[in-house]
Amino acid sequence: MVPxxxxxxxxxxxxxxxxxxxxxxxxxxxxxxxxMEHTPAFYSAVxxxxxxxxxxxxxxxxFPAGWSSLTKDMLPLAVQAAQAAIEKIxxxxxxxxxxxxxxxxxxxxxxxxLQLQRIFENAGLNVRFGSLDPAVKSPRxxxxxxxxxxxxxxxxxxxxxxxxxxxxPCTILLNNDLSSGVPGILEDLHEQYLLPPLHAGxxxxxKSNHHxxxxxxxxxxxxxxxIDPWLINPLHARVTDVAIGKPSGLEQLKAExxxxxxxxxxxxxxxxxxEKPFVAIKPNNGADVLPGGGGxxxxxxxxxxxxxxxxxxxxxxKAAPGAKAPALATDLILREGVLTNERVHDAVAEPxxxxxxxxxxxxxxxxHADRTSDESTNAPGSRYVPLAFAESHHLPQPGQQAGASAPxxxxxxxxxxxxxxxxxxxxxEATNPEAEVxx
Amino acid sequence: MVPxxxxxxxxxxxxxxxxxxxxxxxxxxxxxxxxMEHTPAFYSAVxxxxxxxxxxxxxxxxFPAGWSSLTKDMLPLAVQAAQAAIEKIxxxxxxxxxxxxxxxxxxxxxxxxLQLQRIFENAGLNVRFGSLDPAVKSPRxxxxxxxxxxxxxxxxxxxxxxxxxxxxPCTILLNNDLSSGVPGILEDLHEQYLLPPLHAGxxxxxKSNHHxxxxxxxxxxxxxxxIDPWLINPLHARVTDVAIGKPSGLEQLKAExxxxxxxxxxxxxxxxxxEKPFVAIKPNNGADVLPGGGGxxxxxxxxxxxxxxxxxxxxxxKAAPGAKAPALATDLILREGVLTNERVHDAVAEPxxxxxxxxxxxxxxxxHADRTSDESTNAPGSRYVPLAFAESHHLPQPGQQAGASAPxxxxxxxxxxxxxxxxxxxxxEATNPEAEVxx
Numbered sequence: 001m002v003p004x005x006x007x008x009x010x011x012x013x014x015x016x017x018x019x020x021x022x023x024x025x026x027x028x029x030x031x032x033x034x035x036m037e038h039t040p041a042f043y044s045a046v047x048x049x050x051x052x053x054x055x056x057x058x059x060x061x062x063f064p065a066g067w068s069s070l071t072k073d074m075l076p077l078a079v080q081a082a083q084a085a086i087e088k089i090x091x092x093x094x095x096x097x098x099x100x101x102x103x104x105x106x107x108x109x110x111x112x113x114l115q116l117q118r119i120f121e122n123a124g125l126n127v128r129f130g131s132l133d134p135a136v137k138s139p140r141x142x143x144x145x146x147x148x149x150x151x152x153x154x155x156x157x158x159x160x161x162x163x164x165x166x167x168x169p170c171t172i173l174l175n176n177d178l179s180s181g182v183p184g185i186l187e188d189l190h191e192q193y194l195l196p197p198l199h200a201g202x203x204x205x206x207k208s209n210h211h212x213x214x215x216x217x218x219x220x221x222x223x224x225x226x227i228d229p230w231l232i233n234p235l236h237a238r239v240t241d242v243a244i245g246k247p248s249g250l251e252q253l254k255a256e257x258x259x260x261x262x263x264x265x266x267x268x269x270x271x272x273x274x275e276k277p278f279v280a281i282k283p284n285n286g287a288d289v290l291p292g293g294g295g296x297x298x299x300x301x302x303x304x305x306x307x308x309x310x311x312x313x314x315x316x317x318k319a320a321p322g323a324k325a326p327a328l329a330t331d332l333i334l335r336e337g338v339l340t341n342e343r344v345h346d347a348v349a350e351p352x353x354x355x356x357x358x359x360x361x362x363x364x365x366x367x368h369a370d371r372t373s374d375e376s377t378n379a380p381g382s383r384y385v386p387l388a389f390a391e392s393h394h395l396p397q398p399g400q401q402a403g404a405s406a407p408x409x410x411x412x413x414x415x416x417x418x419x420x421x422x423x424x425x426x427x428x429e430a431t432n433p434e435a436e437v438x439x
Numbered sequence: 440m441v442p443x444x445x446x447x448x449x450x451x452x453x454x455x456x457x458x459x460x461x462x463x464x465x466x467x468x469x470x471x472x473x474x475m476e477h478t479p480a481f482y483s484a485v486x487x488x489x490x491x492x493x494x495x496x497x498x499x500x501x502f503p504a505g506w507s508s509l510t511k512d513m514l515p516l517a518v519q520a521a522q523a524a525i526e527k528i529x530x531x532x533x534x535x536x537x538x539x540x541x542x543x544x545x546x547x548x549x550x551x552x553l554q555l556q557r558i559f560e561n562a563g564l565n566v567r568f569g570s571l572d573p574a575v576k577s578p579r580x581x582x583x584x585x586x587x588x589x590x591x592x593x594x595x596x597x598x599x600x601x602x603x604x605x606x607x608p609c610t611i612l613l614n615n616d617l618s619s620g621v622p623g624i625l626e627d628l629h630e631q632y633l634l635p636p637l638h639a640g641x642x643x644x645x646k647s648n649h650h651x652x653x654x655x656x657x658x659x660x661x662x663x664x665x666i667d668p669w670l671i672n673p674l675h676a677r678v679t680d681v682a683i684g685k686p687s688g689l690e691q692l693k694a695e696x697x698x699x700x701x702x703x704x705x706x707x708x709x710x711x712x713x714e715k716p717f718v719a720i721k722p723n724n725g726a727d728v729l730p731g732g733g734g735x736x737x738x739x740x741x742x743x744x745x746x747x748x749x750x751x752x753x754x755x756x757k758a759a760p761g762a763k764a765p766a767l768a769t770d771l772i773l774r775e776g777v778l779t780n781e782r783v784h785d786a787v788a789e790p791x792x793x794x795x796x797x798x799x800x801x802x803x804x805x806x807h808a809d810r811t812s813d814e815s816t817n818a819p820g821s822r823y824v825p826l827a828f829a830e831s832h833h834l835p836q837p838g839q840q841a842g843a844s845a846p847x848x849x850x851x852x853x854x855x856x857x858x859x860x861x862x863x864x865x866x867x868e869a870t871n872p873e874a875e876v877x878x
Contacts, residue, residue: 025533028522028563032530076516080798083467084523091471094464124467359519 007351007387007409009050009342016055016231020412023225027415030224031358031422038425040358042085042173042195046417047366048351051339053273055412056234057420058280058338058350060210062200063177065101066364067119068111069384070354074362075119078354082123085357086171089193093170096125097163099132099186101176104152107145114150116175119356130155130164132176132183160191171195177202179287199431200424202286207333208238209431214423221419232416234336235263238284242330244291244308254302256334257281264336276300278337281308283329291328298337344385351387351410353417360414363387446790446826446848448489448781455494455670459851462664466854469663470797470861477864479797481524481612481634485856486805487790490778492712494851495673496859497719497777497789499649501639502616504540505803506558507550508823509793513801514558517793521562524796525610528632532609535564536602538571538625540615543591546584553589555614558795569594569603571615571622599630610634616641618726638870639863641725646772647677648870653862660858671855673775674702677723681769683730683747693741695773696720703775715739717776720747722768730767737776783824790826790849792856799853802826 020027045064046057070078086093098116103109117127129152131140139153153164162185163169171193174186178201186198199205215233222229239256243249257279264277281297283290290297292308299305342349342365349365365385387410429435459466484503485496509517525532537555542548556566568591570579578592592603601624602608610632613625617640625637638644654672661668678695682688696718703716720736722729729736731747738744781788781804788804804824826849868874 025560025563025565028561029531029533032522032526032563035526036530073512077519080516080519083471083798087471087474091475092468094468121464122467124464124471126464359522 007342007413009409014052016053016227017409017412019225019227020415021408024411026224030221031418034422035358038422038429041200041355041421041424041428042089042357044355044417044421044424046353046355046420048353048413048416049338049340050342050351050413051275052341053271054231054234054338055416056232056338057214057416058234058335060214060420060424061177062196062205062424063101063175064354065103065109065112065175066352066384067115067354068108069352069364069386070115070362071386074354075122077359078119078356078361079122081356081359081361082119084359086120086123086125088357089195090170094126095167095169096120096127097167097169097172098127098129099155099172099174099176100129100152102133104131104142110142110144110150111146111148113175114144114148116173117150120173126167128153128164128167130162130172132185155185157185160189162186162189162192174201177286179203197428197432199433200428205286205427205431206284206331207282207286208284208331209427210423211236211238211333211335213426213430214420216426217419217423230267232419234338235260235267236333236335239332239334240284240330242332244330250305250309253281253308253332254305257299257302257305260334260336275339280335280337282333282335284331284333285327285329288327288329288331290332349385351413353413355417355421358418358421360417363410363413363417446781446852448848453491455492455666456848456851458664458666459854460847463850465663469660470857473861474797477861477868480639480794480860480863480867481528481796483794483856483860483863485792485794485859487792487852487855488777488779489781489790489852490714491780492710493670493673493777494855495671495777496653496855497673497774499653499859499863500616501635501644501863502540502614503793504542504548504551504614505791505823506554506793507547508791508803508825509554509801510825513793514561516798517558517795517800518561520795520798520800521558523798525559525562525564527796528634529609533565534602534606534608535559535566536606536608536611537566537568538594538611538613538615539568539591541572543570543581549581549583549589550585550587552614553583553587555612556589559612565606567592567603567606567608569601571624594624596624599628601625601628601631613640616725618642636867636871638872639867644725644866644870645723645770646721646725647723647770648866649862650675650677650772650774652865652869653859655865656858656862669706671858673777674699674706675772675774678771678773679723679769681771683769689744689748692720692747692771693744696738696741696744699773699775714778719774719776721772721774723770723772724766724768727766727768727770729771788824790852792852794856794860797857797860799856802849802852802856 041062043064045061045066047059049056049058098113100113101109113129120127129150131152131154136152136154139151142150142152144150156163156165161168162172169192172189173195178198181203182198182201186194215229218229218233222232237256237260239253242253244253260279261277264279268275268277278298278300281290281299282295289295290308297304297307340348340350342351344365344367347367349367351363352366353363354361364387367383367385480501482501482503484500484505486498488495488497537552539552540548552568559566568589570591570593575591575593578590581589581591583589595602595604600607601611608631611628612634617637620642621637621640625633654668657668657672661671676695676699678692681692683692699718700716703718707714707716717737717739720729720738721734728734729747736743736746779787779789781790783804783806786806788806790802791805792802793800803826806822806824
């Protein structure tokens, strides 16, 4: 079930959206069957873009860090989902250890941690935080702007288990994307549940694997709905070993971009879409940055690629002090650009859907006043607007006369988000270094 | 997790309530462990009374019929819980058949059915209604005051399965308490899930079994919390084969009432409670009525018992046309009366907590302006006030300084309701006619 939240986009429901609303019971059953075969991510967040003719996920985070941006109304849903998740993993658990990221100087991130603590305490667990930072040698208290406090403690590793002083957890929840590598203290923990698994970390994860998995999910879901999977799946290509510094490398990339733009143009023609296609370029490894700096480059034609040849402008945002500088990407993902039609107060807005286990528990808009509709809003300077429950409170009611209730546009976003999360589940299975292979 | 709803009672949290809030993670874990051993009721509703010094369940319905009294905000919680419930029972299910009660002339009851349909459709099932009434020989459409429609169809029974024309359900959900007996069409359905089971129906269920099971649950929970179980469990006694028509029968009952009042008085003395104790008398069989009419008699002293010797005033409420007249009870439950301190607009109010599977999904107040605080509010003329999410939206936050957030009083009600539901689960196990007995 997807809560009925107010989306900024209030235009008429398009054909794709209507088809999803009409197929709701079939879609929900389809997911139910998928979860019999696959394990949902413990928690996740998916960025969605709705261009009016396409509805696609553009980012699937397995270490979501915006829990405090959900409205308080969402908490019961999150807690209920957390209870269901824990029950499956470790029903006898008393303790949950959360391993935060390095951004503990950031009040916004700290309130995310507090929110996670609240959710899991309400689900019936004692929750404490253990730091990967070797400099943390005794409990350290952080104070938030709100006056609330949070204590981060030094991790204690024994041969087989990880914990804190007088705190032995059943499950260890990573809220740290491990982009600078997997610390040894997290390795070989076979007695405890470490979630998400280490190969979900950005030092090991590759966007190309996710795209491949999502393509498969989109095909199967397209079949269920009787739609062209392109409507929910952006075209993409992977370019490896490209030496962008050299003119030959740039030429190679340009040829790949042109090929992808050509494929998009053919699709636009097929559907009578008058927009000008564009391509987003990202490093395949989420921990890397593009030559020229940043995590995404929008390319409308070859000239835009010149940015890659420029000197890096200091990498993506500011790095945490002492953090390893990100590597420059030579393994790239080219993805069909998808506009967003969503606006909040005239600013470009991207819906972000939060999930816990298989359940959509809420969402918010990531907005950036300075950005145009074709760029990523996940950049320094972005703001977050929580989504509230829709006033009409009507759930989609199939069979009712049109207009009897406002459609739940957020439902579709929840479907796309769950497809991306399911793809992450496929991806984790396919990339699991400990998987047994049956041939 | 229990949603944070606004309760009418705004007085300070008493010691018992504070103890529950403080023990929240331990309580939630305790329930989690219980559900590893016992199967929660598929759905249930529990009436709660909060006297200030006691917090007790007074009625545990396994066929809740007030779903439309929950606010729309609660629907996502209900749907999420329904998904979890279905997944355990019949994950591949496409269809759910609901068997309604006989009150289809009642718009309030019809909207309850529509709400159930909405919840399960959003959980991914096709939902249709099948009538036990042999007079329903073709689909019958009912129109609600709201303009919405609902179709009830004739049931079709084959040797092993129950369904409708072109509709073969995996699960059959009874919303009919079967107080006038189990119809043959529902018997011997071994290929499908029939929920709740037939022995949950009021023709077979006995309140004394529920009291016994709840007593056990209250003892175990009291141990966890370190409290006297009496604080959550009303004293009670069963009186069988009492011939109330004869003076000797009335004398026998009077002696039992006096004995129970004496036990309550001793407890009041122990706790320094200045209230005057009273006793509620109910038929052990929910389908029966008391001599004198009605389903409950409040007794403060022996003279109040004379009401039982009077002529029945036409049984409890109005019977449905054609329905079997309820039998007069000779098997009685005497229960320590518990006042309610809750008021809504000066009227006596009783919180009712709704659950789906193990999850509290919402609640409302049953209020009755004409009643005093010691009588049941479940009587003709009662009104329903849905409980809204609390304004402050704060979940209980242990360790926070007092006053930092309003306490979630509804949390305690959700705990008591779940204890009663757990007792129903014990009760169903103990009374299961098909249970295999290991000795």
